[in-house]
Amino acid sequence: MRRAIDTLFGRLVVIVIGMLVLSHVAWFAIIRFERDNVQTRFAVEEAAFLVEAVRQHITNTPDQPLPPRVRVVALNSAEVPKALDEDTPPPLQRFVEDLKDRLPDGTDVRLNEPGGPPSVWVHGAKDAGWIVVPVQPLRPPRSRDRMVVWLAVIFTAAVLAALFGAWQLQYPLRALAQAVQRFGRGQPTPVVPERGPRELRQLTHGFNQMVQEVSQTDNDRAVMLAGVAHDLKTPLARLRLRAEMMDDEKMRDGVVRDVDSMAHIVDQFLVFAHDRPDGSEPVAVDHQCERIARAYRAVSPGGEPIRLSLDAGPSFALPAATLDRILSNLLDNAHAYGAPPIVIETQRGAHGWVLRVSDHGKGIAPDDLIKASRPFVRLDPARGGSGHSGLGLAIVERLARRAGGECEVGNRADGGLQIEMTFPFDVATRPVAERRPGSQQEERAL
Structure with missing residues (x-):
């Protein structure tokens, strides 16, 4: 049974789609990883900037009110959240560790309890209380869905373009393969159009030239063989006529039998030299x-x-x-x-x-x-x-x-x-x- 995978187009399709799937999965994983890292770094820098801005504000203008959602809480306040434990999600743990590395040594960093506005609590060695500043959510709910949609659109367009390219590549090869099959069967072989890459055009040109030369040689041989056989038919007919007029019956039968044998050979020559397709x-x-x-x-x-x-x-x-x-x-x-x-x-x-x-x-x-x-x-x-x-x-x-x-x-x-x-x-x-x-x-x- 003929299978699609056995054709050049089928194998090109499998290879191209496999490579596209592999590359898109790799890019999707890389983009997700980098997006999380970038988002974490951005949130860390933003939080560090706000904490430093609050400290400058307290030092320089203590009588001025703080911006909305920014406040300073006493150290012994009941609102102070607990320190991180093992149940904290890894992205939040990584965010806290990165923020500690960004701030001076000895700084304590905690996160707001779930359910409220996302915020970070920071207490340094020289701070009189906890500095509470807002932070951006680390995982926007719709980013992954939007990314999957765009990757699906890009993947579909790439597959369609790859299929078209594979079809364009195998089309002249299929025409050449069909011509080779016809030539191998001895059937009339039309000229194959020279299309495709340079190497394929050169191969097609060489095949067309070979077919032309072989056809010319076969035609010359057939013409020569047919001409010789045709020219022999007339003297054979005369020889048979003369043999029929012999008086010796035994000799006449032998000559007629030899003439018939020669005529049969001539007919075989003509059939073998007949190079036209059967109509x-x-x-x-x-x-x-x-x-x-x-x-x-x-x-x-x-x-x-x-x-x-x-x-x-x-x-x-x-x-x-x-x-x-x-x-x-x-x-x-x-x-x-x-x-x-x-x-x-x-x-x-x-x-x-x-x-x-x-x-x-x-x-x-x-x-x-x-x-x-x-x-x-x-x-x-x-x-x-x-x-x-x-x-x-x-x-x-x-x-x-x-x-x-x-x-x-x-x-x-x-x-x-x-x-x-x-x-x-x-x-x-x-x-x-x-x-x-x-x-x-x-x-x-x-």
Whole structure:
């Protein structure tokens, strides 16, 4: 199953959001800590300033009244609060300790009892009574809530900006990955727009240049191969005509058989050199397999060389011309090198539609399996024969890849060669208009 975390965009999103969460949590903790420290320092400085101002007022102008909420209380007054104990909150204990450090040595500092206006009681060595001055509350009730709201707004904006940046970064990479996949399957690959960072633009430019050079080389090879094969068809036709006019029947049959073999090789060359995408309409694979099996049985009515096991259903569809070429090459190959019965199977697999053709012959040596689908490779003497160019399996693999599938050549457990092709669900059933190169659907996909 495809997971979002496996994509570049998914991993970028996880990394970016994780970093943003970590940084915002750290900043929130730092801001809270610093806010408390700043608030405590401000309250300490304010209280020390007021205490010193009261002392100057008592010394210089004792007959003048004190400001509101500032007063001097006798030492033995019943209003004097108790000293701090272990139950006092840590911020208040820190405030008292900092204020003592700020005032002269030996100064006694106490806080007002809870429930009244916040104030601090100070008594120094030279003071005649307790100096009571107001202080600011150390923890405003709404500061934390306001801070959380602002952090949430900033975090949301940062996440949206990061997601947009991650999408902009992975978009050209996704287009390049899709183009690489098409190129690897042998399908027509349009030019990938060169976007993104400099390194990505350089990579895209190199890929486009490579595709252009490989395509030009393939075109030159296909033109040369098609030209040679086409030029050979006319002299072969004349040679066959002359062979038909021979008097010696045995020699005539041998020459005609050789000419037919050469004509078959020429046809294989033309099919292999055909480099254009299949524009035929999709047909149901099961129905087409039944039709081709009936045609082969009609050629050899004495036996049953082909068995069918068609379980894919009508939803499995491939281009008609591609499917005919695949089955024709595989059946010819099985008749020439394998042994009956030949089995054609279709089914709905876990990862896509499966088309499988197998025979009951000797199969291919394990060391030669990797070479079986290479063009112009004949695995003589085990699978040699006249009239074959070594292109049958190479053509099948190319056609399967051009249709969006994968081809695997192997041996059956109980003997015989098996060709298994797997086609993705979303590729094998696409309408022909979506499979043609340059279509709007493919442009949107890139």
